[in-house]
Amino acid sequence: MLINADTQREVIVAGERIVLRCIRATDKAALNVFFHGLNPETRYKRFMAYMGELSEPMLRYLTELDPNEHVAIVAIGESGAFVGVTRMVRFATDRSRAEMAIVVGDAHQQRGLGAILVDMLAEAARERGVDTFIAHALSDNVAIRRSLARLGKLCSSTPGVLQVALGAPARVAPAWAKDMHEPAPLSQGRTTH
Numbered sequence: 001m002l003i004n005a006d007t008q009r010e011v012i013v014a015g016e017r018i019v020l021r022c023i024r025a026t027d028k029a030a031l032n033v034f035f036h037g038l039n040p041e042t043r044y045k046r047f048m049a050y051m052g053e054l055s056e057p058m059l060r061y062l063t064e065l066d067p068n069e070h071v072a073i074v075a076i077g078e079s080g081a082f083v084g085v086t087r088m089v090r091f092a093t094d095r096s097r098a099e100m101a102i103v104v105g106d107a108h109q110q111r112g113l114g115a116i117l118v119d120m121l122a123e124a125a126r127e128r129g130v131d132t133f134i135a136h137a138l139s140d141n142v143a144i145r146r147s148l149a150r151l152g153k154l155c156s157s158t159p160g161v162l163q164v165a166l167g168a169p170a171r172v173a174p175a176w177a178k179d180m181h182e183p184a185p186l187s188q189g190r191t192t193h
Ligand SMILES: CC(C)(COP(=O)(O)OP(=O)(O)OC[C@H]1O[C@@H](n2cnc3c(N)ncnc32)[C@H](O)[C@@H]1OP(=O)(O)O)[C@@H](O)C(=O)NCCC(=O)NCCS
Pocket: 042, 043, 045, 046, 047, 100, 101, 102, 103, 104, 105, 108, 109, 110, 111, 112, 113, 114, 115, 116, 135, 136, 137, 141, 142, 143, 144, 146, 147, 150
């Protein structure tokens, strides 16, 4: 099933029920709150720049998407707040490749949520004919390297640029449960806490 605006999934991560869905134009305020809640180092790792604010044009760019070209998946915690966001934007010159980015809120890191988001983004990518992710990251960012390595062979020919060929679905089975309309029990996300 194509991951699209109607897709909504639930997972349990470290005991918390997390909803996963595509971002919406109405998510600007929630995205802004999430952004401001990130610690500066996390924000820097995500944007590779010190960003104090998300401008109105930036918020529009991040939430008003052409779903074939730009997919963003948000993770929403039990409080209703965003706890993670991942996205991919296809390259206009080679639509089989997409730049991806991800950030998980500091309090939710190292619990398996990043892996869940990466797997779902890769699923959306494969469905759209994208076979390669490119990510910009600091060279000492082990967390993103490990998160992407689950998808396929990782290489980095240019410092700070990671490339992963999306092979078969992730070597670790996706941790999410069935789509919400399916009356199946929730599966357990990978947890470390
Ligand atoms: C990258 C990031 C999204 C990972 O999210 P997460 O929820 O913590 O990741 P998970 O718990 O699912 O772990 C995924 C893998 O990364 C590893 N990992 C996570 N945090 C780690 C850390 N601080 N140090 C080393 N490895 C780490 C995990 O062990 C796991 O590896 P495995 O699959 O080999 O077991 C998160 O660290 C983050 O938001 N970082 C800031 C933003 C960023 O760096 N974005 C990348 C550039 S766009």
